[in-house]
Amino acid sequence: RTDAGIITLNSGGGGGSSLIATLTEGASRSLVITDRDKNIENDNSITITVPLNSSVAFPIGTQIFFTKKFETLTIAGAGGVTVNSVGGLLELGRLNCGASLLKVDSDEWNLIGELV
Numbered sequence: 001r002t003d004a005g006i007i008t009l010n011s012g013g014g015g016g017s018s019l020i021a022t023l024t025e026g027a028s029r030s031l032v033i034t035d036r037d038k039n040i041e042n043d044n045s046i047t048i049t050v051p052l053n054s055s056v057a058f059p060i061g062t063q064i065f066f067t068k069k070f071e072t073l074t075i076a077g078a079g080g081v082t083v084n085s086v087g088g089l090l091e092l093g094r095l096n097c098g099a100s101l102l103k104v105d106s107d108e109w110n111l112i113g114e115l116v
Helices: none
Strands: 006-010 017-025 039-042 046-050 063-067 073-077 082-084 098-105 108-113
Parallel strands (some): 017 039
Antiparallel strands (some): 063 098, 098 108
16 A cells, blocks of 8 residues: 555556545545546445446446444445345455445446445
8 A cells, every 4th residue: 555545456467557546534425426446445434335327327237345444334225226145235344355336227336245
């Protein structure tokens, strides 16, 4: 990690890397378009709300990553947004675990990761 909060990942193949910025959040909030392809970490117990497509038009295929760094990190859909997950679980599990949110339709997302 650099001082600017940028993590460089080596693709492991023919050279090249991608940059994923990490945002640290201490208060609950809704996702914004600039969260696309970012990693969101929490330094307080927070809920991240997925907004309606009519409010924030993320392209289908958008991924947003999450890393739990404090007690509670919960993902919630705004009214009319479906967040699919195994067993309907929406809270990240143990400290330092991760999850990924993938937009699959206009107001539908898949949440994949260590959830409780």
